[in-house]
Amino acid sequence: MWQETTRDDRNLRIWNEELDDFVPDRVLDFHVHIWNAATVGSAVPFPCGGHPLGKYDYDDLRDDLRLTYPGRQTTAVCFGLPDVTYDMKANNAYVAAGADHERFFPLRLVDPHEDPDAVREDVLKSRFVGFKPYLDYVRKADPNDVTIHETLPPGIMRIADELGLLIMLHIPRSERLADPVNQKQLCELCAAWPRARIVLAHVGRAYYLKNIVGHLDRLKEFENLYFDLSMVHQWEVLEYLFSIVRSDRILYATDIPIALAAGKSVEINDQYTYVTPIPWHLSISDDHGKLVFTSFLYEQLRATRKAVERLDLPRSFVEGMFYENGTRLLESVSHAGGRRS
Numbered sequence: 001m002w003q004e005t006t007r008d009d010r011n012l013r014i015w016n017e018e019l020d021d022f023v024p025d026r027v028l029d030f031h032v033h034i035w036n037a038a039t040v041g042s043a044v045p046f047p048c049g050g051h052p053l054g055k056y057d058y059d060d061l062r063d064d065l066r067l068t069y070p071g072r073q074t075t076a077v078c079f080g081l082p083d084v085t086y087d088m089k090a091n092n093a094y095v096a097a098g099a100d101h102e103r104f105f106p107l108r109l110v111d112p113h114e115d116p117d118a119v120r121e122d123v124l125k126s127r128f129v130g131f132k133p134y135l136d137y138v139r140k141a142d143p144n145d146v147t148i149h150e151t152l153p154p155g156i157m158r159i160a161d162e163l164g165l166l167i168m169l170h171i172p173r174s175e176r177l178a179d180p181v182n183q184k185q186l187c188e189l190c191a192a193w194p195r196a197r198i199v200l201a202h203v204g205r206a207y208y209l210k211n212i213v214g215h216l217d218r219l220k221e222f223e224n225l226y227f228d229l230s231m232v233h234q235w236e237v238l239e240y241l242f243s244i245v246r247s248d249r250i251l252y253a254t255d256i257p258i259a260l261a262a263g264k265s266v267e268i269n270d271q272y273t274y275v276t277p278i279p280w281h282l283s284i285s286d287d288h289g290k291l292v293f294t295s296f297l298y299e300q301l302r303a304t305r306k307a308v309e310r311l312d313l314p315r316s317f318v319e320g321m322f323y324e325n326g327t328r329l330l331e332s333v334s335h336a337g338g339r340r341s
């Protein structure tokens, strides 16, 4: 088993001693990737924290949610893997078919080259609650040259605005949240399409403190901009976010399945890297076997708790972040009928 969950006693101990009295009864994870074997086909399996995965389906997710948050009621916003070598259509169909709008809510991978009319029709037919664009779909030679507007052309944004859809946005460019082009385009996007709701994945990929300080000042004013906490393990970043933006803009999220792998991201000299027990293209790995790891997810929960406690935030903040803020957002996507009753 590559997943670090309470199936292992050392993770169960962390849950019991550090997390059980912090995590609320209801948990909504706003950032989960799901795909079936048909998505990957004969392409290279997804490197999940160094573990090659040919699929991660709804059954895997159900098992892992139970073993990650013992005794909790869990729900999730689910979308495919935005990889140009995978079958996006098969992935979207799988995500939509398994989403019941009670526990699991589907977002649609979107390629900026798609015909907007066909995208709109598919959103309505399959009841997607939003889009998951990605820089790789722009297909530029240098992915660092991609801009937000290229991943979300007007034809796609018009649909999001008309239907009040969510957009799970992984911002491009090496300066991330601090990038002036990103800052400008985010402001333009939020202002031009006020009924679309933009969720900044990984707090705008600000995985180290210098990347976030001073860079929320313009963004925090927008009514339609939200922040997803997935894979942010630095309590300093979380503390800064919690102290600056409105509390109902903060959404608990993890990036499962990656978040279930062993490792942690660490900040070094105004940069970050992941450290993992095994080699992974995004990490430095512990070749000497010096460390005992837990999941990225539990490291994120530890950091989140520390930031909440340092700021002495109330229980209502925690419950909003873990469940209520995101649930309100999902219920407001009207074309998908909200939740089925």
Ligand SMILES: [Zn+2]
Binding pocket: 031, 033, 255
């Ligand atoms: Zn992700």
